[in-house]
Amino acid sequence: MSDALVRVADLTFGYPGAKQPVFRGLDLNIAEGEFVALVGGSGVGKSTLLRNVAGLVPATSGRIQFARPCSAGRRDTAFVFQDTRLLPWRRVRANVGYGLTGLKLSADERHARIDETLRLTAMTDYGDRWPHAVSGGQAQRVGLARALAVRPRLLLMDEPFSAVDALTRQHLQDQLIEIWQRLGMAVLFVTHDIEEAAYLADRVCVMRGSPAEIVHDETVAMRHPRNRNDNDFRRFTQRVANQL
Amino acid sequence: MSTSDSRQRRLAGRLRRPLLGLVGVAAFILLWKLAYMFTWAPRGTLPDPFSIPAALVNEWRNNHLLPAVGSSLIHYVWGLAVGTLLGFGVGLLAASSSWFDDFHYMLARVLRPIPPLAWVVFAIAWFHVSHAGAAFVISIGVFWVNYFATAAGVANVDPRYYELAQAFGHGSFIKRVTSITLPGAAPGILSGMRTGVGQAWMTLIAAELLGVPGMGQQMNAAAGVGAYGAVVVYMLAISLIYSISDGLFSLVQNRLLRWRP
Structure with a gap:
C-alpha cells in the first residue's frame, strides 16, 4: 500500500528469557484515516503489538515507520487504555490536557484544544470534576478525550470499552465512529469482540498462533452506521470467527 | 416526630462528643486533685491542679515563658525543615534509583536504629550548647520518618501511571517525577511530614533537657527548684503549640x- 501512514514490517517481539517470541515477522500497514481492528484470543499479543507501535515497549526486531514527520501541535500516536488510567490528582480538564505539555501550542491554543475535545466527547460539563466523581463510561470518554487532544495521526485503543456495560458500550462505539469521521485520524483498535470490530472498523485483522501472526485481513464492505442484525454483518462476523 | 424534636435530637447528638470530652478532662483534674490531696506521689512533686493558672501568670510575668517558647520554636523550625527536606530527598532518591538504593541500604540499616538522642553527645561536641545543636538532634528524628514515608510512598505509586506518562510525552525523568511520582506519592509523603511535625516536638524537649535554651531547659530548671506547677505550664504550652502546628498542617494536607x- 503506497499511501500507508504506518508500516509495521517484519516485527518480532519476545520477552527476555522466553522460549519463543510472542509474534514473529509481523507485517501490517495502516492507511491515513483508516480504522483497523485487531482481534484475537487472550494473550495472543494484540496489546503487545499496540504497545510496540506506541513505542511503550521496544520490539525485539523489525521496523515501525510513519509516512512523514508529524506536524507541530500533534503527536504520531495516542493511547486509550482499557483501564482508563485517569490521574486521580488531576481534574478532568487537566487529564484531557495531559499530553499537550511539550507540544508547540500557546496557552490559549491549549485551552481551546481542551475545550474542543471536551465538546467532541460530550464532557464539557464535567471538566471541573475529579476523576472519582465521574461514572465508568464518562471516565472512558475522558480517556478518549485525553488521546484526541493531542490530535494523533494514529489512535491506539486497547479494548477501551470492555469494562463498561452493554448499553454504555454501544453509545461509546457510536460516539467513537462520529469522532473518527469528524477528525479523520487512523485508528488501531484492539478487541476480542468480533461484533465490535465489525461494527467499527474498515478492516479487521485476526491474530492467531504462537508465535502469533496475522492470519486473516479483511475489509469491511459495509457503510456506517452498521446494523448488527443485518445478514451481511452476521456473515462477516461468522467469517472472522472461523479464523480464530 | 415533629421537626423541632428531630432538630433537638440532632443538636444533642452533635454536642454529645464535646460534652463527654469535657467530662473526661474534669474527671482527670478531679483524679489529679485527689492524688494531690492524699499525696499519692512523693510530697512536693505533684502540684495542685488549681495552682496551674497562678504558675502560668508567674512564668509570664517573670518573662520566662515567651523567650523559652521562642527559643524552642527556632530549634523546632530549623530541625523540622532540615530533617524533612533531607528525609524527603534521600527517600525519593532511594525509591527512584536502584543504584542509590543498593548503595545506601546497608548504611541506612546501621544508622536507623540509633535514637536521635544518642546524637546529643556529638551535637554538643560539634555545635556546643546552641540552637544548631538542638536543631541537629531534632532533624535526625524527623529525617528518618520522612525518609521511610517518602520511599514507601514513591514505591507504592501505581506503575501503570508511568506507562501513561511515557505514552503522553512525559517520559523524561523530571516530567515523570513531577507529573506522576510526586502527586502519586503525596498521601504517603504528607503523612510522613505530619508525623515528623510531632516527632520533632518529642525530640526537641528531650534535647533541651540537656541544656539547650528552650521549654525543655525551663522545665528542667523549674523541677530543680521544686516548681512543678511551672513544669506543668510548659507541658501544656508544648501541647498547645503542637496542636496548633498539627492543625495547620492538617489544613494544608487536606487542601493538597x-x-x-
Missing part, C-alpha cells in the same frame, strides 16, 4: 489531597 474521594 482534596482530589481523594
Whole structure:
C-alpha cells in the first residue's frame, strides 16, 4: 500500500528469557484515516503489538515507520487504555490536557484544544470534576478525550470499552465512529469482540498462533452506521470467527 | 416526630462528643486533685491542679515563658525543615534509583536504629550548647520518618501511571517525577511530614533537657527548684503549640489531597 501512514514490517517481539517470541515477522500497514481492528484470543499479543507501535515497549526486531514527520501541535500516536488510567490528582480538564505539555501550542491554543475535545466527547460539563466523581463510561470518554487532544495521526485503543456495560458500550462505539469521521485520524483498535470490530472498523485483522501472526485481513464492505442484525454483518462476523 | 424534636435530637447528638470530652478532662483534674490531696506521689512533686493558672501568670510575668517558647520554636523550625527536606530527598532518591538504593541500604540499616538522642553527645561536641545543636538532634528524628514515608510512598505509586506518562510525552525523568511520582506519592509523603511535625516536638524537649535554651531547659530548671506547677505550664504550652502546628498542617494536607474521594 503506497499511501500507508504506518508500516509495521517484519516485527518480532519476545520477552527476555522466553522460549519463543510472542509474534514473529509481523507485517501490517495502516492507511491515513483508516480504522483497523485487531482481534484475537487472550494473550495472543494484540496489546503487545499496540504497545510496540506506541513505542511503550521496544520490539525485539523489525521496523515501525510513519509516512512523514508529524506536524507541530500533534503527536504520531495516542493511547486509550482499557483501564482508563485517569490521574486521580488531576481534574478532568487537566487529564484531557495531559499530553499537550511539550507540544508547540500557546496557552490559549491549549485551552481551546481542551475545550474542543471536551465538546467532541460530550464532557464539557464535567471538566471541573475529579476523576472519582465521574461514572465508568464518562471516565472512558475522558480517556478518549485525553488521546484526541493531542490530535494523533494514529489512535491506539486497547479494548477501551470492555469494562463498561452493554448499553454504555454501544453509545461509546457510536460516539467513537462520529469522532473518527469528524477528525479523520487512523485508528488501531484492539478487541476480542468480533461484533465490535465489525461494527467499527474498515478492516479487521485476526491474530492467531504462537508465535502469533496475522492470519486473516479483511475489509469491511459495509457503510456506517452498521446494523448488527443485518445478514451481511452476521456473515462477516461468522467469517472472522472461523479464523480464530 | 415533629421537626423541632428531630432538630433537638440532632443538636444533642452533635454536642454529645464535646460534652463527654469535657467530662473526661474534669474527671482527670478531679483524679489529679485527689492524688494531690492524699499525696499519692512523693510530697512536693505533684502540684495542685488549681495552682496551674497562678504558675502560668508567674512564668509570664517573670518573662520566662515567651523567650523559652521562642527559643524552642527556632530549634523546632530549623530541625523540622532540615530533617524533612533531607528525609524527603534521600527517600525519593532511594525509591527512584536502584543504584542509590543498593548503595545506601546497608548504611541506612546501621544508622536507623540509633535514637536521635544518642546524637546529643556529638551535637554538643560539634555545635556546643546552641540552637544548631538542638536543631541537629531534632532533624535526625524527623529525617528518618520522612525518609521511610517518602520511599514507601514513591514505591507504592501505581506503575501503570508511568506507562501513561511515557505514552503522553512525559517520559523524561523530571516530567515523570513531577507529573506522576510526586502527586502519586503525596498521601504517603504528607503523612510522613505530619508525623515528623510531632516527632520533632518529642525530640526537641528531650534535647533541651540537656541544656539547650528552650521549654525543655525551663522545665528542667523549674523541677530543680521544686516548681512543678511551672513544669506543668510548659507541658501544656508544648501541647498547645503542637496542636496548633498539627492543625495547620492538617489544613494544608487536606487542601493538597482534596482530589481523594
